[in-house]
Amino acid sequence: xxxxxxxxxxxxxxxxxxxxxxxxxxxxxxxxxxxxxxxxxxxxxxxxxxxxxxxxxxxxxxxxxxxxxxxxxxxxxxxxxxxxxxxxxxxxxxxxxxxxxxxxxxxxxxxxxxxxxxxxxxxxxxxxxxxxxxxxxxxxxxxxxxxxxxxxxxxxxxxxxxxxxxxxxxxxxxxxxxxxxxxxxxxxxxxxxxxxxxxxxxxxxxxxxxxxxxxxxxxxxxxxxxxxxxxxxxxxxxxxxxxxxxxxxxxxxxxxxxxxxxxxxxxxxxxxxxxxxxxxxxxxxxxxxxxxxxxxxxxxx
Amino acid sequence: xxxxxxxxxxxxxxxxxxxxxxxxxxxxxxxxxxxxxxxxxxxxxxxxxxxxxxxxxxxxxxxxxxxxxxxxxxxxxxxxxxxxxxxxxxxxxxxxxxxxxxxxxxxxxxxxxxxxxxxxxxxxxxxxxxxxxxxxxxxxxxxxxxxxxxxxxxxxxxxxxxxxxxxxxxxxxxxxxxxxxxxxxxxxxxxxxxxxxxxxxxxxxxxxxxxxxxxxxxxxxxxxxxxxxxxxxxxxxxxxxxxxxxxxxxxxxxxxxxxxxxxxxxxxxxxxxxxxxxxxxxxxxxxxxxxxxxxxxxxxxxxxxxxxxxxxxxx
Numbered sequence: 001x002x003x004x005x006x007x008x009x010x011x012x013x014x015x016x017x018x019x020x021x022x023x024x025x026x027x028x029x030x031x032x033x034x035x036x037x038x039x040x041x042x043x044x045x046x047x048x049x050x051x052x053x054x055x056x057x058x059x060x061x062x063x064x065x066x067x068x069x070x071x072x073x074x075x076x077x078x079x080x081x082x083x084x085x086x087x088x089x090x091x092x093x094x095x096x097x098x099x100x101x102x103x104x105x106x107x108x109x110x111x112x113x114x115x116x117x118x119x120x121x122x123x124x125x126x127x128x129x130x131x132x133x134x135x136x137x138x139x140x141x142x143x144x145x146x147x148x149x150x151x152x153x154x155x156x157x158x159x160x161x162x163x164x165x166x167x168x169x170x171x172x173x174x175x176x177x178x179x180x181x182x183x184x185x186x187x188x189x190x191x192x193x194x195x196x197x198x199x200x201x202x203x204x205x206x207x208x209x210x211x212x213x214x215x216x217x218x219x220x221x222x223x224x225x226x227x228x229x230x231x232x233x234x235x236x237x238x239x240x241x242x243x244x245x246x247x248x249x250x251x252x253x254x255x256x257x258x259x260x261x262x263x264x265x266x267x268x269x270x271x272x273x274x275x276x277x278x279x280x281x282x283x284x285x286x287x288x289x290x291x292x293x294x295x296x297x298x299x300x301x
Numbered sequence: 302x303x304x305x306x307x308x309x310x311x312x313x314x315x316x317x318x319x320x321x322x323x324x325x326x327x328x329x330x331x332x333x334x335x336x337x338x339x340x341x342x343x344x345x346x347x348x349x350x351x352x353x354x355x356x357x358x359x360x361x362x363x364x365x366x367x368x369x370x371x372x373x374x375x376x377x378x379x380x381x382x383x384x385x386x387x388x389x390x391x392x393x394x395x396x397x398x399x400x401x402x403x404x405x406x407x408x409x410x411x412x413x414x415x416x417x418x419x420x421x422x423x424x425x426x427x428x429x430x431x432x433x434x435x436x437x438x439x440x441x442x443x444x445x446x447x448x449x450x451x452x453x454x455x456x457x458x459x460x461x462x463x464x465x466x467x468x469x470x471x472x473x474x475x476x477x478x479x480x481x482x483x484x485x486x487x488x489x490x491x492x493x494x495x496x497x498x499x500x501x502x503x504x505x506x507x508x509x510x511x512x513x514x515x516x517x518x519x520x521x522x523x524x525x526x527x528x529x530x531x532x533x534x535x536x537x538x539x540x541x542x543x544x545x546x547x548x549x550x551x552x553x554x555x556x557x558x559x560x561x562x563x564x565x566x567x568x569x570x571x572x573x574x575x576x577x578x579x580x581x582x583x584x585x586x587x588x589x590x591x592x593x594x595x596x597x598x599x600x601x602x603x604x605x606x607x608x609x610x611x612x613x614x615x616x
Contacts, residue, residue, distance in 0.1 A: 137316060140319075141315075141316045141319035141320045141323060144316055145320070145588060146551065146553035146592075147550065148551075148555065149572065149587065150588065152557060152573070153324070153327060153587070154327065156572070156575065156576035156581070157327045157328065157331040157581065158331070160576070160577075229443070237558050240447050240558060241557070241561050241573055243573070253445075260447075260451055263451065263454060267455050270448075270451055274452075277444075278440065281443040281444075281445075282443035285439065285443055
């Protein structure tokens, strides 16, 4: 698998000379992305897993919350592909529902992170000066907390539960978005065409919407992809120690927590959710790397 | 060098002020009335609640309370555990050695794996060793540390029974068993860091090995080992330091989960217990100490960076 083309394969030359409109940037980006085979494969896997997870209620054979205790902790069989858990529930079915919850939680958490980070990053990057310094100091402070400890502290004060866990994860990853967006906005601000728009008297909000936003879409996409992976792991960690999703619901992380408590009697129980987390996060990372490598030189900083 | 250190220390002041404010402000987002909680919950009379509010200073404005909070920090008074009444500072001091040993162990594991892996991968880019290293490190980055911990417990503690599955033995009691009790947790925590560091070291080593001065050294007849060890390493390691600094944050957070798995009495298990007990002062104390560790680690990284790259000292 080649996940390192950033060094061996020189990035396709950015369309020098042509006006860097949003559309031109995007077309070149898509063309370069299609050449990243590993990233395209990762995207396909993610689409497949997402479909399987979202559509779980319509195709899995068992009730994720119901089972008979007489079947408890049975190993894998034709009827139960990954066996059953301590309450006799089908592990494969629960895994699909768990993936559904994990993916949903990660998407919402990243949404929260973006809702905080995107506007602040835009303001900091475009306004510059004192506003920028103030926002960035807050950013630095938030980034001084170990992410998981800040998340646990927030959950500690808000109370355990999935919603609060998603808010907490959103807050801890907001600085990443702030940084990426700020950097991209600062670079775009210096471009001649933005300067021209400013000279012609275009108001700041229109410049940001028409010129800055389209140009930071690509780095934003990379950050979203990588952050989704982090968010999945963060949610899994919180749920693993019992601070995230509460029973009877389960995410991949809380399933691993249950599996850990039965590690002695039923080690197979951990395989399904463990492998699922790994594949999802690995795919998101490979996709993110591929997206980053597809960015032209000028869009990179 | 001293100027760099002074400048970095000065830069940390506003960050620490905001950090303390964030932690102080956490109390404001908690649902429910802390005064009622302190007065004994729902059953408390209005007079008791009012008395508790005054005693805790909760009837004062936000900024006054923040100021008292800062004053407390400077005198080492982080409040007391609501649950046990133990001063927060002493609870943290009691648990910190466990978490710090775990972190140090994880960093050692990470470097022991990442240094050879990154260098081998970089000296033959595209070769079999490189592909294997890159593949494993991609998996290592994607694997949550508790999954690795779970596998380690399963294989080495339950099946092979080489290491204890859980528990902690203080160093003073038995250094050998202290070491044993930390091996599996350190590996579980360090693998992801190793993967991340190996990827960075490989990339930065590739950049450096491509430079003219390396080609000159090679042309003068110095072997690959000599070039890597004497000429390339110092320059290739500088970017890796940044990753190392970032890893301190991740590792510190990771100790929480790993301590749960291996039942280690560190800061992580203190925090998780405090969350379940709603023991707010403990959570605040841990959050501030953790941020402080990260800020200090970042300063150390920057100073080491200045040592490796003299150009940065003046800047």
